Amino acid sequence: MIIKNINLETVCGITSKLPENDKPEIAFAGKSNVGKSSLINALMNRKSFARISATPGKTQTINFYNINDALYLVDLPGYGYAKVSQQEKEKWGKMIERYLHSSKQLRAVFLLIDIRHEPSANDKMMYDWVVSQGYNPIIIATKQDKLKRSQIDKHVKMLRQGLKLVPGTRIIPFSSVTKQGRDEIWELVETELLD
């Protein structure tokens, strides 16, 4: 995808009305700090258009990035952020649920999982839940630059087994540092998710 223009078009807080967009949407979910905003920046060829932070819980809104007036990349708030109250977490869960239910344009959910570690209970819950909402998420295994090349296959297998992925589910190793995986993600979006 050649990026001609990008625009953070809509930012939704807990009580905001969700937009009724007329272009395809691709959403990115995953625990706090896994690298959702960094991935979106990499896809947009920008360093810091989407705000990123070493402190988990940076993105606390649903952010809709308009790309070339052709599609939206949707940055979802991270789950499993310990410092947020239980009540807040539930509200966010409901908000994300509302989005998955109500979006007429959502074409795919990408679920980001840190390639280094066994998936957490939250990761498994999120995966099962997205599946139960009728989506078959594509897994992005993030921060692959933190592993040696020789470890990648083993870790991909660990994620596949740990999450009990539906057979055929794709896992794309990705690094926002080296941009490894970026072209593969765009290729998939362009050839399979847009019409």
Ligand code: GTP
């Ligand atoms: P929340 O908005 O809090 O849910 O986090 P997020 O998932 O948007 O994560 P974000 O992109 O803000 O990145 C969190 C931290 O991880 C930052 O310090 C990033 O620089 C770092 N990070 C993200 N992706 C990578 C990666 O591929 N490799 C490495 N080494 N660090 C990364």
Ligand code: MG
């Ligand atoms: Mg973020």
